[in-house]
Amino acid sequence: MKNISMKDDMVKETGVEAQGVVLDTLPNTTFRVRLENGKKIIAHISGKMRKNYIRILTGDKVTVELSPYDLTKGRIIFRNR
Template sequence: MSNKEEQIEMDGTVIDTLPNTMFRVQLENGHVVTAHISGKMRKHYIRILTGDQVKVEMTPYDLSKGRITYRVR
């Protein structure tokens, strides 16, 4: 498990829905990452649609993948 301090958190917009609860997210800086839903969001049945504003958590080791941790209302 990685430390919370090592995680990079950025805001982005969901631009595409992929199979297996994966999403393509465009970050504020223009990069596009593939992200999956965090366990708490899955547990509470939080739906994510194309166009939603989300917070994405990434590790500094692989900046092409991430975890969606929050959906902005």
């Protein structure tokens, strides 16, 4: 019997990256972001940003990875300078 780990079976679903501006800070490190195309989404901070204590304020330009299943939710993966 072959020993197969879970990582071999799991395929990472990559989302769509988009640029946006943080409009509002919501509870639990969640933010309202307006994308370049004018849509407003809800986004949370990625784990690496949280681990490195990267602060996000209203008005910051961010890169967001949108979920392929629900385009109204996303993850903030980078804060632009």
